[in-house]
Amino acid sequence: ELKVEQNPLFLSMQEGKNYTIYCNYSTTSDRLYWYRQDPGKSLESLFVLLSNGAVKQEGRLMASLDTKARLSTLHITAAVHDLSATYFCAVGRAGSYQLTFGKGTKLSVIP
Amino acid sequence: EAGVAQSPRYKIIEKRQSVAFWCNPISGHATLYWYQQILGQGPKLLIQFQNNGVVDDSQLPKDRFSAERLKGVDSTLKIQPAKLEDSAVYLCASSAGSSGYNEQFFGPGTRLTVL
Numbered sequence: 001e002l003k004v005e006q007n008p009l010f011l012s013m014q015e016g017k018n019y020t021i022y023c024n025y026s027t028t029s030d031r032l033y034w035y036r037q038d039p040g041k042s043l044e045s046l047f048v049l050l051s052n053g054a055v056k057q058e059g060r061l062m063a064s065l066d067t068k069a070r071l072s073t074l075h076i077t078a079a080v081h082d083l084s085a086t087y088f089c090a091v092g093r094a095g096s097y098q099l100t101f102g103k104g105t106k107l108s109v110i111p
Numbered sequence: 112e113a114g115v116a117q118s119p120r121y122k123i124i125e126k127r128q129s130v131a132f133w134c135n136p137i138s139g140h141a142t143l144y145w146y147q148q149i150l151g152q153g154p155k156l157l158i159q160f161q162n163n164g165v166v167d168d169s170q171l172p173k174d175r176f177s178a179e180r181l182k183g184v185d186s187t188l189k190i191q192p193a194k195l196e197d198s199a200v201y202l203c204a205s206s207a208g209s210s211g212y213n214e215q216f217f218g219p220g221t222r223l224t225v226l
Contacts, residue, residue: 042217045214104153
């Protein structure tokens with residue numbers, strides 16, 4: 001069974017600071033997604049990571065994937081209030097259609 | 112391009128009642144998913160359709176949950192009878208193509224409260 005762990009689950013950070021969210025998974029995977037969810041809203045796709053060493057950046061967010069360590073990171077640079085949301089990683093087990101989601105990291109950016 | 116549509120957006124029922132949710136995927140998307148998201152958790156896949164056939168329903172509580180996708184487009188998810196623990200947001204997603212590697216696009220969800 002594929003297990004996906006995110007940490008931290010809650011993160012309160014000041015505007016302008018940097019921080020990293022971690023996503024660990026338990027078995028071989030061939031794809032990993034990061035999603036954003038605002039309160040009461042659905043999931044918005046942020047990044048798709050398909051290969052070892054993949055790095056993608058969009059604005060103040062950068063995601064990377066290390067398949068050997070079974071680890072993905074979502075790095076936040078110079079946080080702004082608009083980034084406040086819950087961030088999920090979702091992992092696809094190799095050879096399976098299913099995605100398994102982490103519990104999410106609730107990020108609050110405070111002035 | 113229109114996104115994934117779901118209705119109703121909110122539903123409140125009493126336990127042991129029945130409820131149905133509707134999903135219309137993005138036009139042309141062959142694969143449709145239903146997820147259950149309990150408060151404070153990530154979405155959990157309930158069932159996956161490829162056109163009008165079921166690909167994976169291993170996590171669907173089949174004694175009370177059922178889903179269909181007639182004609183390979185719209186889908187309905189039914190709960191009968193509902194239990195308190197079914198309170199959750201039910202998300203529908205769709206993806207293009209037949210591979211599980213295609214990006215999934217999510218609808219706004221239906222928030223179910225069972226009293």
